[in-house]
Amino acid sequence: MGELVTGIRRPARRFTGGRGAPGVFELGGRTVVCRQYLHGGWLRGVTGDSFLGEDRALREMEVTAYLEKRGFPVISPVGYVVEKQASSRKLYFLSLFLPDARDLVTYFSSAGVGERLRMSRRLAAALFEMGRLGVYHPDLHLRNTLVTPTGELFFLDFDKAYRKEATSADYERMFWRLDRYVRKYASLFGRPIDDRERLIFLRTYERLSGDSITERMAQKREKMDRASRLGWTIDRMLYRRRGK
Numbered sequence: 001m002g003e004l005v006t007g008i009r010r011p012a013r014r015f016t017g018g019r020g021a022p023g024v025f026e027l028g029g030r031t032v033v034c035r036q037y038l039h040g041g042w043l044r045g046v047t048g049d050s051f052l053g054e055d056r057a058l059r060e061m062e063v064t065a066y067l068e069k070r071g072f073p074v075i076s077p078v079g080y081v082v083e084k085q086a087s088s089r090k091l092y093f094l095s096l097f098l099p100d101a102r103d104l105v106t107y108f109s110s111a112g113v114g115e116r117l118r119m120s121r122r123l124a125a126a127l128f129e130m131g132r133l134g135v136y137h138p139d140l141h142l143r144n145t146l147v148t149p150t151g152e153l154f155f156l157d158f159d160k161a162y163r164k165e166a167t168s169a170d171y172e173r174m175f176w177r178l179d180r181y182v183r184k185y186a187s188l189f190g191r192p193i194d195d196r197e198r199l200i201f202l203r204t205y206e207r208l209s210g211d212s213i214t215e216r217m218a219q220k221r222e223k224m225d226r227a228s229r230l231g232w233t234i235d236r237m238l239y240r241r242r243g244k
Contacts, residue, residue: 131166
């Protein structure tokens with residue numbers, strides 16, 4: 001227990017950047033990654049990292065274990081930790097550390113044209129398979145996916161994901177969330193994915209699913225871009241107020 005508490009509070013190292021950057025430490029002879037749960041959006045400005053129960057961590061554990069059992073490439077879960085306080089709880093999720101892997105932002109920033117196109121197809125096929133297995137993930141982004149030196153994809157961070165039969169509308173919502181992250185990242189740090197890769201991604205999904213999503217999303221582009229810009233503005237106001 002002491003090894004676990006020390007690791008959570010003073011990990012050997014942390015991943016840089018982002019809210020609540022995960023920590024890495026040794027636990028029982030294994031290298032694990034610890035991620036603390038935080039509220040998102042406007043709610044984070046009120047409740048921060050405090051939760052009334054542990055349902056959020058339990059649901060992520062169940063979804064991740066379900067996908068792993070069915071052969072979907074997830075980072076193996078280790079468990080979750082509940083830190084009880086007077087009237088609330090802090091929650092932490094533990095998973096195995098995958099050495100030498102890069103997230104998709106880093107990968108796309110350095111890969112060649114051919115590699116980027118192949119990875120776009122591979123990502124679309126994997127997300128189609130995730131939905132086919134009955135998991136809906138409303139908070140997809142590029143840092144949720146790791147690439148090994150051999151080009152294998154592994155997925156992590158299934159916070160807010162849950163099991164349901166994925167519909168065409170579900171896929172579209174997932175892809176808009178992913179698109180929103182890509183565009184937000186581009187406005188801050190540069191463009192990790194260009195329009196050609198977006199098109200390859202959507203065309204791959206269309207081929208697998210038979211769903212004509214590319215034209216449908218193109219027709220909604222301007223409306224969704226306006227909504228995304230408004231959301232980014234609200235985020236910046238809230239996090240600046242909290243000194244984040």
